[in-house]
Amino acid sequence: MxxxxxxxxxxxxxxxxxxxxxxxxxxxxxxxxxxxxxxxxxxxxxxxxxxxxxxxxxxxxxxxxxxxxxxxxxxxxxxHPKPDMVLEGEVVRLSEQSIHVVILGFSAAAIMAEDIREEFKFKAKPGKEVFRSTIHKKHRIKIGTIIRFVVKSFDEEILHVSGSLLPAHTGCVKWLERHLEEWSQSDR
Missing domain, CATH: 3.30.1490.120 (RNA polymerase Rpb7-like, N-terminal domain)
Structure with a gap:
């Protein structure tokens, strides 16, 4: 990381x-x-x-x-995260407008709706919120998921990160690692 x-x-x-x-x-x-x-x-x-x-x-x-x-x-x-660095963290809260993440167990991050790729759609059932990709059905972000995101800014005073899921190499870490081989083969 x-x-x-x-x-x-x-x-x-x-x-x-x-x-x-x-x-x-x-x-x-x-x-x-x-x-x-x-x-x-x-x-x-x-x-x-x-x-x-x-x-x-x-x-x-x-x-x-x-x-x-x-x-x-x-x-x-x-x-010390800087803009455009890639970080990973655990999702602790989801809403239609944001994804809240904890990084390394002490720093908070928020990814707002305008920084989430359009392919991710929010679905909510009682007690089970999820962002699901419309392109890859198994690419899901829910509470407890470890996600990879890009840093937009870092507030040093309160140790808060503002992040983005707009780049293609961001999302659920497990899903990204499984499909990394497919991407590298298609890039060739």
Missing amino acids: EGLKLAAAKLVVYLHPSKAKNVADAIHGEISSLLFKFNETFDGVLLAYDTDFPSNLAKILPGVHPYFGVRLETKLLLF
């Missing part, structure tokens, strides 16, 4: 002297406070990290509060 990237970072974490007894826990606490929030420095949402403590050296900072800085190296897993 696009939108995920690994990054290596050299950081300096500033800690209060009261945290000097257990520096490792204090560092993990500081970095953990950045999880699932967009960070401009990292240019993405921090999803996971793996920290190496190369040394026990710390530098005390002069000033009113005697904080100390610990240098460390860390590997970061970041999420």
Whole structure:
């Protein structure tokens, strides 16, 4: 899936002297406070990290509060979707006007009616809403389906994606993967 990237970072974490007894826990606490929030420095949402403590050296900072800085190296897993990237997510709600998706279990996405291909028609029975393709009868999108869609925009403040199902390579992932061979043969 696009939108995920690994990054290596050299950081300096500033800690209060009261945290000097257990520096490792204090560092993990500081970095953990950045999880699932967009960070401009990292240019993405921090999803996971793996920290190496190369040394026990710390530098005390002069000033009113005697904080100390610990240098460390860390590997970061970041999420930052950009327009035209392809993402996948699980459908959690359907209506005639929209499809609502959860990406990686924490970010929400909405695909509005004007961004859904015309071949998909909404059908509703009590408790069973579905978008069904009029061209390929087995291509369906319902609650619980994993879909592939294209990013239109990403709101960094609330971690919300606006998506589109207009391109032909979008829709139900299971159906797309089954019919990928047919498309590649017809393109030849």
